[in-house]
Amino acid sequence: MKITIKAFARFREIFGPEKTEEIAEGSTLAALLDSITAGNQTARTALFEDNGLLRGYVILMKNKKRVNREEIAEIILTDGDEIALYPPVAGG
Amino acid sequence: MKITIKAFARFREIFGPEKTEEIAEGSTLAALLDSITAGNQTARTALFEDNGLLRGYVILMKNKKRVNREEIAEIILTDGDEIALYPPVAGG
Amino acid sequence: MIRVTNEDFNINDLIRERKTSEMGAMVSFIGIVRDDGIERIELESHQEIAVEELEAIRDEAFAKFPIKTVDIIHRIGDLTIGDNIVLILVGAGHRREAFEGCEYIIERLKERVPIWKKEYTKDGERWVH
Amino acid sequence: MIRVTNEDFNINDLIRERKTSEMGAMVSFIGIVRDDGIERIELESHQEIAVEELEAIRDEAFAKFPIKTVDIIHRIGDLTIGDNIVLILVGAGHRREAFEGCEYIIERLKERVPIWKKEYTKDGERWVH
Numbered sequence: 465m466k467i468t469i470k471a472f473a474r475f476r477e478i479f480g481p482e483k484t485e486e487i488a489e490g491s492t493l494a495a496l497l498d499s500i501t502a503g504n505q506t507a508r509t510a511l512f513e514d515n516g517l518l519r520g521y522v523i524l525m526k527n528k529k530r531v532n533r534e535e536i537a538e539i540i541l542t543d544g545d546e547i548a549l550y551p552p553v554a555g556g
Numbered sequence: 557m558k559i560t561i562k563a564f565a566r567f568r569e570i571f572g573p574e575k576t577e578e579i580a581e582g583s584t585l586a587a588l589l590d591s592i593t594a595g596n597q598t599a600r601t602a603l604f605e606d607n608g609l610l611r612g613y614v615i616l617m618k619n620k621k622r623v624n625r626e627e628i629a630e631i632i633l634t635d636g637d638e639i640a641l642y643p644p645v646a647g648g
Numbered sequence: 649m650i651r652v653t654n655e656d657f658n659i660n661d662l663i664r665e666r667k668t669s670e671m672g673a674m675v676s677f678i679g680i681v682r683d684d685g686i687e688r689i690e691l692e693s694h695q696e697i698a699v700e701e702l703e704a705i706r707d708e709a710f711a712k713f714p715i716k717t718v719d720i721i722h723r724i725g726d727l728t729i730g731d732n733i734v735l736i737l738v739g740a741g742h743r744r745e746a747f748e749g750c751e752y753i754i755e756r757l758k759e760r761v762p763i764w765k766k767e768y769t770k771d772g773e774r775w776v777h
Numbered sequence: 778m779i780r781v782t783n784e785d786f787n788i789n790d791l792i793r794e795r796k797t798s799e800m801g802a803m804v805s806f807i808g809i810v811r812d813d814g815i816e817r818i819e820l821e822s823h824q825e826i827a828v829e830e831l832e833a834i835r836d837e838a839f840a841k842f843p844i845k846t847v848d849i850i851h852r853i854g855d856l857t858i859g860d861n862i863v864l865i866l867v868g869a870g871h872r873r874e875a876f877e878g879c880e881y882i883i884e885r886l887k888e889r890v891p892i893w894k895k896e897y898t899k900d901g902e903r904w905v906h
Contacts, residue, residue, distance in 0.1 A: 473893030555892030565764030647763030
């Protein structure tokens with residue numbers, strides 16, 4: 465299935481502004497994040513601590529709704545989902 | 557001696573905007589207030605309670621400086637002094 | 649700029665004049681004649697003292713908060729519903745002190761600056777307390 | 778009006794449009810590009826979500842405070858020192874709620890609206906956190 469990844473600001477510079485990731489049916493959001501950072505240390509370090517936990521400041525949006533970071537291993541994606549990656553916001 | 561009285565807003569309507577009061581040398585501010593309200597019940601009621609105390613909301617200025625209301629019986633006026641009478645302010 | 653005046657003010661122009669490179673936040677307060685069943689109001693001041701008192705309040709605000717600029721324009725004379733009464737514009741490096749400075753000034757202004765307001769309704773007139 | 782835009786704003790015009798007869802106070806906050814040793818900044822947003830989030834913050838402000846109008850304009854794109862970044866304009870019957878509403882909105886905006894800022898200095902560039 466195809467998942468759209470949008471990335472912004474610092475994450476845009478690392479992941480590109482928008483791309484489509486092909487992953488296995490029934491994959492979780494955690495699996496998607498593993499997939500898009502596989503073999504790319506800069507990308508991996510941007511999203512994860514050394515111990516593999518999602519960094520505290522990373523904001524994830526699924527189909528324009530904020531995701532509870534505790535649930536990324538349980539959230540099953542479906543074809544056409546859009547995931548947005550936000551670094552810490554700094555408006556105003 | 558001559559004392560200038562300036563009155564504002566509601567007090568201007570009662571006392572007139574500005575006038576010169578002739579009072580005895582060495583008079584106190586309290587004596588001046590008695591003098592300008594003598595025989596004028598509206599004026600008297602505007603400045604004083606029934607018991608003769610200065611109303612709580614009356615602001616007195618002597619030569620552009622605010623007067624401590626506790627001291628009106630002790631403040632000795634001198635020729636040319638200017639006393640301003642303010643009702644409660646309502647700017648903004 | 650501290651002004652007690654019959655003239656209306658232009659907030660755009662004032663903001664443009666006040667901006668400096670060290671300013672990150674400007675907070676403005678505008679007081680407006682509200683329709684409380686009135687037809688118009690009349691504002692009167694003891695002009696000279698009102699300006700002095702506003703200058704003193706400005707100086708207090710500068711002493712209390714790390715702000716960069718303060719402008720206060722208070723109108724007097726005949727005003728009608730929707731007219732501007734007062735503008736307070738405070739510029740600062742950061743937002744917190746801009747808000748605090750602006751609120752401080754309007755609170756003190758209402759307590760002690762010799763300006764008075766008379767409301768005219770269809771039934772008559774009354775001094776506001 | 779909620780807007781995330783490249784365009785600058787005119788606060789005079791907005792104030793004039795927003796005034797109603799029941800409004801006694803308007804408070805505005807303007808955020809400005811401050812010189813922190815920078816040459817320029819670039820602002821980026823997730824446009825659609827930023828607008829939705831600002832609308833949600835506006836609705837929260839209306840629910841929390843007895844305010845009459847809320848406008849939020851946030852600029853994106855290339856800005857230089859002294860340029861306006863954001864305008865928040867809140868109109869209310871009385872000053873307290875106008876101040877509180879305006880402060881509430883800027884605090885929430887900084888916490889959660891997807892807008893990012895990159896600073897360019899003579900030594901390089903950095904994303905602001």
